[in-house]
Amino acid sequence: MKKFRKVLDGLSSSSPGGVASPSCGSAAGTPTAHAPTPQDIHVQETLVSENFQICKTVRHGFPYQPTCLAFDPVQKILAIGSRTGGIRILGRPGVDCYSQHESGAAVLQLQFLINEGALVTACADDTLHLWNLRQRRPAILHSLKFNRERITFCHLPFQSKWLYVGTERGNTHIVNIESFVLSGYVIMWNKAIELATKAHPGPVVHLSDSPKDEGKLLIGFESGTVVQWDLRAKKVDFRIYYDEAIHSVSWHHEGKQFMCSHSDGSLTMWNLRNTARPIQITYPHGKILKDGRKESCKPILKVEYKTSRNSEPYVIFSGGLSYDKSGGRRPTLTIMHGKAITVLEMDHPIVEFLVLCDTPYSNEVQDPYAVVVLLEKDFIVVDLTQSNFPIFENPYPMDIHESPVTCTAYFAECPPDIIPILYSIGAKQKKTGYSHKEWPVSGGTWTLVSGFHAMLYKLKTSKVFEKPKAGEGRAGELVEEDPYAVQMVSWCPHSRLFCVVGISAHVILYRFSKHDANTQIVSLEVRLQFDSEDVISPSEAENNPCFSDPSSHSPQPPGSPGSGTQDSLPCLKVKSRPVRMPPGYQAEMVVQLQWVDGEPPQQITSLDINSAYGLLAFGNCNGLTVVDFLQKTILMCMGTLDLYGAADPYQRLTRSPRKNRQSTSGLTELSDNQVSMDMEKSKSPTSGNATHTHTHTHTHTHTHTHTHTHTHTHPLSLSTQLTSQDYHVNGHCTSPTSQPCSVGKPRITGVSEGPRLTRRGPGRPPFRKAQSAACMEISLPVSSHTEESRENSFSRSRSSSVSSIDRDTKESVTTLQFGESYGRKGDALPTACLWVGTSLGVVLLLPISIPTEEEERMEEPITMGPSGTVLMLKGSVLRFAFLDCGGALIQSPYEVWRDPNGPEDPDRPRRRKLINFSPSSSQEACGDGHLAVVCSEKQAKVILMPTQAVLFTHNITESSFLLRADVVSVCNSVCLACFCANGHIMTLRYTVGLSHPNHDSGH
Incomplete structure (x- = not known):
């Protein structure tokens, strides 16, 4: 057991990267009666570096470039x-x-x-x-x-100890499979062909033993020569010469005949009794033209000749189509069974195929039952036992190349019943037309696998929207590719709520049900766009007046100047008719951002959902939106600047670089006495009172009734008006979380001239340099003369080589987290809160007041608003996590799943069952309070709540920035796992104050 105080004493000496804030004590304020102090916290250290050994477990997807x-x-x-x-x-x-x-x-x-x-x-x-x-x-x-020859073909007979190796020079070597050395027995090409023949036969393209005599080896040369070599007598039994090049050879199981495929699209059948000429020549896909000539065909690359007990032989080959027919045709596999010819078209070029037979012995009737076809980007198995040759449903997770992967999320500890129910529902989604037989590749009883990904369930978000007609819709102006592409997801396994963010600035909420339903999808439209005056730009800093209307920071009301008929529209159109939804995840609500003044909505950069609160929050570079999905209303829609209230830590100068001197409490933690106690709160539109945020929403219940709710903001405080436009910026951004948003003067554009954004939005930019995200030089309060403030300013400096085009940027909402916490320093009990992180490294807390009774929750409004609590880090904020004072992870509250379409029980009315993990209920030793872990692109902090004292700070990287960070459980403890842009994976123990990394691995 160690105390945090001991770590604090040795932090600066033991870890150069760890920086403890000297002003934590003064900035903490007076703790509440039950609030713990750093000296009261005891955390047991259990994690060591050996717990973080990287090893490969499983590969998901199709093999890259199969051969x-x-x-x-x-x-x-x-x-x-x-x-x-x-x-x-x-x-x-x-x-x-x-x-x-x-x-x-x-x-x-x-x-x-x-x-x-x-x-x-x-x-x-x-x-x-x-x-x-x-x-x-x-x-x-x-x-x-092989040092002197190049290998072209290998053959290993069943139960043989000799491996035959053909080479490019036409020679055949024999390798002992047990000792894996050359035997010294070499079949030279000049011994295999006639001495009178001076031309080289070409590389060896085929080797096989005779089904009736394993001492006879059939050698096929590329030029068209086939030789049977007697291994015992070391001589040639017969030679076959043909004008066309050979690609493959296949034996009849009796060993009296074999078939060859050739480069002219022909198949030749040879009998060992008469090798002077083939007994049969066929062009399966070639016809005789009017002038008597044969139609030219493509080469048949491989042929398999298999016999069957109860039917005629199978001849299966790839290629061979006529050049005239194959111009627009896809790659094909042909199955000839008696007089019937079946051509199977493939989506990708055929790399290789194999015919699966009941017996491994080549001298027995083969009885083929399936064909395995390896394509460049797929893998299929054809059932030969049914006349229509259906394919087997592939159980392997190989369809990862079906479309580009744009988002991944990993959930480790799920309820035990969620995987079986997803599998059972997903099994009902299987397409018809597959073979009903068991998957033929059924071996591998020994332990070969250390991990396996299986497809459980598939959901298509495009089914929520109407298919756009030609010339309609504005999705094509926003994205050049798929307008339904998924950008991020949020899933609550306990309540089975699923939320999807699309590239067209839309959010879809799904609920899980075991029953099908025929329902209407609720559509909410949000106007979240800003004037170009909000752009942080040096050019505007000299021209714009110092004081501006604070309403310009909030979403514009409808009917603003410059609005056109094409504005106030979303990118996609939600289906207005009732939609029949099968069991599984069923769409309940869609929230879309609107076009404003000819500008497309900015793509969403952050998302979080909480089933216990009934709230959904998302943000972008314009601001934050909170949706009450139980009442189907927009609860809050605020610009990023308005979230600060009067607690904005920056002096945003627009006209003069002069810095206003003002005193602050501590480094960056601001006490809530800067905000009046009668804080203006955002209320639900259903309350009937005007909210104090500037919102404009359209609520569609798909009964063709449109409800417009207009609520206007009042000035929050005098200080907000004075500093709302006080920007001074000299920078550009390179990290994923702070890409510049498209800005400009209000304009109306036609459909054909609309601005286009690539698939990579603000949340998915290409890598440029490994440097800080918030590359902006912002005037901090001059009284904060600390090391951290100097580092913040330095990290946001920009290179002079960057063009002025990249200078424009906005403060984006980069991460969101609902949870039970303390919204203000003076709070004695935890309440529902929304933690907001921005691209400038700012952390904001928004307390939420939620009615406790279920009836009131469905009718009474929810109130929330800025609390004045502002915390600062270097770089864009990536992740939040909450721990109790014992170092255990505190989960967010959730609602226990109940089937929304299940049968009603009159004796047991359906009520919401909420599970709450509040800090006070998760600990007994140290009273109220909890730890908040905040990680940004550059550093991580451990903050003691409700005092808001920064216990520890660790600078994770200086030369690069983090792409992802998350709190993970390892060996009954927790740590912070970070993935850096330079390829390093780091794990940090914050139970020891983030004093040093546990593991750092480069990849």
């Missing part, structure tokens, strides 16, 4: 090689293993040692590798390098 395929018919496992040297081993659903060649050379061919748990790989660097699969992680046992 070859192999199948073990006994153990029923599959292997896929890639151009980057990777090997993917697949078995039954759940068996998925990835291995990598250290050389990174492309894998040319794979050969299983059937039923022996071993695999041979031939790579582009002319090296053979023998892999051992009889262990948790496959490993290379032996390697054999």
Whole structure:
């Protein structure tokens, strides 16, 4: 057990990066009677560096640039090689293993040692590798390098100890598979062909043993020559010469005939009794023209000739289409069964295919039952046992390339019932037309896998909106690609609420139900746009007057000057008719931002939802919007500047660089005595009272009735009016959370001339430099002569090489978090709060007053507004987390899930069941209070609430910035995990004051 005081004493000496604020004591104010002090807090340290060892667990998605395929018919496992040297081993659903060649050379061919748990790989660097699969992680046992010849083809007969290797020079080498060394037996190309033949036959393209005699080896050369070599007698049995180049050869199981595929799109059948000419020549996709000539066809790259007991043989091949027909055709796989010819079109080029048979012995009737087709970006299996040849439903998570991945979220501790219910609902979404048989790749009973991703459920957000007609809608002006692309998600596993933010500045709220429903989707439209005067720009700092109307910071009311008929419209149109929704996640409400003065709405940069409060909050570079999704109303819609109230820590100069001198309490923590106690609060529009924020909302219940709610703001205080436009900026931004927002003078543009934004919005910009996000030089209060204020100013300086175009920026809302906390320093009990983080490193607290009774909650308004509490960090704020005084993570309150469409029980009326994790209920030893962990792009702080004393500060990075940060549980403790733009992953223990990292790994 250690006390925080001991860490404070040794912080500056033990950690150069850790900076303790010397003014914490003075800035903390007078604690409440039950509020703990830093000396009262005891935290047990349990995490050590050994708890943070990085290891690879699982690869999700399709193999990148696949090159070859192999199948073990006994153990029923599959292997896929890639151009980057990777090997993917697949078995039954759940068996998925990835291995990598250290050389990174492309894998040319794979050969299983059937039923022996071993695999041979031939790579582009002319090296053979023998892999051992009889262990948790496959490993290379032996390697054999060919220095003078290039490997072109390999063949390993079933239950044989000899591996045959063909080369580019036409020679065939034999490798002992047990010792993995060359045997010395070499079949030279000049011995294989006739001595009178002077032309080189070309590289070896095929090797196979005769089904009726394993001592006979069939060698196919690229030029069209086929030779059968007697391994015992070391001589040639027969030679076949053909005018067209050979691509592949396939035996009949009796060993009396074989079939070849050629470069002219033909198939030739040869009989061993008469090798002078083929007994049959067919052009499956070529016709005889009127002049008697054959129609030219593409090469048949591979052919498989398989016999069946109960039907005619199967001839399966890829390619061979006529050049005239294949111009607009997709890649095809052809199945010839008797006189029937079936052509299967593929979405991507065919890399390789294999025919799966019941027996591994080549001299038995094959009885094929499936065809495995490896495509460039997909992997399918065709069922041969049904006449229409349906495909199997792929159980592997390989459809990650179906569309670009724009958002990911990880949830570790979910309720135990959520995964089975998602799986059962998702199983009902399966498409029709799939084979009803079991997945044929069913092996892998030993432990190959350390992690597996399975598709549970799929949800398409586009079904909420009407399909735009040609010339209608403004989504095309906002994005050049998919207007429904997902930017971020928020999911509450306990209440099963799901919220999606789209690229067209829309938010969709989904509820989970086991029953289908036929409901109308509620649509709310928010006007959240600002004049160009709000842009922080040096050019405007010299021209704009020092005092301006504070209403310009708030969302504009309807009918403002310059508004056109095309304004006050969202980018997409929500379906107005009742929508039938299947069981699963069902859309309940859509919130959209509107166009204003010809300017598109800025993309949403932050999102949070709380089921217990019934509130949804999102923000962008214009401000913050809070939605009451129980009452279906806009609770708050405020500009970023208005969130400060009178507690704005910056002197935002617009005319003169002169700094106003004023005293502040502490470094950046401002006491709430700067805001009058009768703080003006935002109330729900249903209360009938005018709110003190400037909002304009359209509420559509899809009954073609539009309710317009206009509420206007009153000046918050004199200081707000004096400093609302006092900006002084000299900077640009490079971090993901503070991209410049598109600004300019109000203008009306036509559909064809509308401004276009790329898929990367303010929340997803391209990387430019690894430097701070908030690259702005802002005048801080001059009385705060501390090290942190100097560092803040320095980190926001800009390079002189940056053009003035990048200087314009706004203060964006970068992160939001609902939770039980203390909105003011004088609070004795925790209340519902919304923590707001901005791109300038500012943390704002908004207390929320929520009716406790369920009936009142559905009718009475909710009040919330700025509390005057302002905290500061360097760089954009990324993450909040709350701990009790024992160092345990405090969860946000939530509502227990109940089916909204379930049957009513008259004896048990349906009531909301709320689970609350307040700081006071999660601890007993130290009384009220909790710890707040705030992480920005540059640093992290531990703050003691409600005193707002900054206990510890740690500067995480100076030369780069953080992309993601989160609080994770490890070994029954918690830590801060950070992902840096320079590729480093860091974990920090904040139970020891963030004094030093536990782990730092570069990738």
